Amino acid sequence: MKTKILGxxxxxxxxxxxxxxxxxxxxxxxxxxxxxxxxxAGFSMAIASGLCGLGQGRAAAAACEGVARNPGARQGIFLxxxxxLIFIESLALYTLVIVFIKVK
Numbered sequence: 001m002k003t004k005i006l007g008x009x010x011x012x013x014x015x016x017x018x019x020x021x022x023x024x025x026x027x028x029x030x031x032x033x034x035x036x037x038x039x040x041a042g043f044s045m046a047i048a049s050g051l052c053g054l055g056q057g058r059a060a061a062a063a064c065e066g067v068a069r070n071p072g073a074r075q076g077i078f079l080x081x082x083x084x085l086i087f088i089e090s091l092a093l094y095t096l097v098i099v100f101i102k103v104k
Contacts, residue, residue: 041099048095055088 063081067074 038103041103045092045095045099048092052088052092056085059084059088 059081063077066077
């Protein structure tokens, strides 16, 4: 365990010492920089939408199971299912709003 930590720390220190070697000079012709904000925003929206879809599927499955076990509680389960789906979908909409704010 101690050798793993020592090896990791040695690697980190070596990378920190080598960082000035990779510094960009102002005299070289630089290639146009890629704007990573739209790409990261697309990935974040994809992740948020996928996870919201999984959450909605689990909520619907739990509601179906609850109604199957106790049909008399259908109205209460339906109310809380709709409320849960609204909250889950709002997370994806918040991500979309943040994407629109960040990407101009």
